[in-house]
Amino acid sequence: MSFELPAPAKLNLILRILGRRPDGYHELQTLFQLLDFGDSLEFELLKDAEIGVDADNLDIPLQDNLIYRAARLLQQKSGCTKGAHIRLHKKLPQGGGIGGGSSDAATALLGLNHLWQCDLPLGELAELGRQLGADVPVFVRGRTAWAEGVGEKLTPVITEPRHYLVLIPNCTVSTAAVFGDPRLTRDSAAITLAHLREGQLDDSWLEQYSGNDCQALVEHLYPEIRAAREWLQQFARAQLTGTGACVFAAFESAAAANEALAELPANWHGFVAAGVQQSPTHSQLAKIASTI
Ligand SMILES: C[C@](O)(CO)[C@H](O)COP(=O)(O)OP(=O)(O)OC[C@H]1O[C@@H](n2ccc(N)nc2=O)[C@H](O)[C@@H]1O
Numbered sequence: 001m002s003f004e005l006p007a008p009a010k011l012n013l014i015l016r017i018l019g020r021r022p023d024g025y026h027e028l029q030t031l032f033q034l035l036d037f038g039d040s041l042e043f044e045l046l047k048d049a050e051i052g053v054d055a056d057n058l059d060i061p062l063q064d065n066l067i068y069r070a071a072r073l074l075q076q077k078s079g080c081t082k083g084a085h086i087r088l089h090k091k092l093p094q095g096g097g098i099g100g101g102s103s104d105a106a107t108a109l110l111g112l113n114h115l116w117q118c119d120l121p122l123g124e125l126a127e128l129g130r131q132l133g134a135d136v137p138v139f140v141r142g143r144t145a146w147a148e149g150v151g152e153k154l155t156p157v158i159t160e161p162r163h164y165l166v167l168i169p170n171c172t173v174s175t176a177a178v179f180g181d182p183r184l185t186r187d188s189a190a191i192t193l194a195h196l197r198e199g200q201l202d203d204s205w206l207e208q209y210s211g212n213d214c215q216a217l218v219e220h221l222y223p224e225i226r227a228a229r230e231w232l233q234q235f236a237r238a239q240l241t242g243t244g245a246c247v248f249a250a251f252e253s254a255a256a257a258n259e260a261l262a263e264l265p266a267n268w269h270g271f272v273a274a275g276v277q278q279s280p281t282h283s284q285l286a287k288i289a290s291t292i
């Protein structure tokens with residue numbers, strides 16, 4: 001059996017850091033917006049327990065690849081003795097703050113759960129994902145969501161349909177280094193979603209709270225990220241996602257976002273993507289499951 005699944009990117013439309021926990025991780029509040037753009041993974045069943053991963057443009061030792069780690073974790077948890085060969089088509093930048101590695105790990109868990117017929121429920125897969133990284137559970141659950149804790153307490157929300165222009169500055173930001181920097185703002189007040197009707201977020205609420213507590217520090221450390229955000233700011237309000245390096249702005253239509261993209265200075269990189277409420281991994285998985 002073989003099939004292919006997407007591994008979409010995310011943006012943090014809001015990122016507030018509330019404090020540091022005794023284990024060193026930070027308590028966050030963040031609004032995860034899933035996108036219709038990302039990597040893709042091809043799965044092929046192997047009869048023995050071997051796990052192989054081939055990846056274009058990705059120079060990471062096999063044991064460190066989050067796809068390989070996700071596969072081994074699922075084998076341990078489920079007792080499965082089958083294996084898989086996984087080919088990764090990489091489009092998302094590493095250390096970009098758009099969740100590339102985390103999304104690959106989540107797609108690996110979802111795809112292998114199907115390939116090996118482990119039938120673990122989403123809650124258990126999300127818990128395995130949490131062991132791989134704070135951003136993995138939202139991709140496993142597959143809904144645009146408000147997140148608390150370290151990112152694992154998820155409440156699905158509905159965002160306004162928007163297209164995003166995402167710029168990829170030519171640098172890689174280490175999430176651990178940003179969270180470990182004493183200059184990071186880590187005392188934001190908690191906000192609440194209590195007033196929202198049926199999880200529908202409106203633009204005025206988003207405008208009031210959008211922002212990213214990592215932005216000032218990251219722009220201080222990487223002037224090229226500030227330059228990218230300031231360039232984008234001529235079109236719409238622009239902001240850092242995660243711990244960077246990517247910055248983004250929202251547009252009413254794909255055409256408006258593409259017009260701005262067309263003006264990108266030479267040797268700068270970016271892409272346009274639509275915000276989605278449900279992960280394309282889940283819709284594709286449902287299609288594959290229904291054809292068997
Ligand atoms: C900044 C965000 O991208 C927002 O979506 C995420 O919180 C980061 O998630 P991630 O890349 O999956 O992060 P992980 O791989 O779990 O952690 C990388 C490092 O970032 C720090 N870290 C991460 C998440 C968090 N809530 N507090 C932290 O202090 C820890 O030092 C950790 O060693």
Ligand SMILES: Nc1ncnc2c1ncn2[C@@H]1O[C@H](COP(=O)(O)OP(=O)(O)OP(=O)(O)O)[C@@H](O)[C@H]1O
Nearest residue numbers: 065066094095096097098099100101102104135242
């Ligand atoms: N399959 C993978 N794809 C990308 N990075 C991987 C993968 N496996 C392991 N990694 C490692 O994980 C690190 C973080 O990768 P990722 O692309 O998720 O960063 P990020 O975009 O900053 O994510 P986040 O928004 O979750 O902080 C990379 O520096 C890389 O060394």
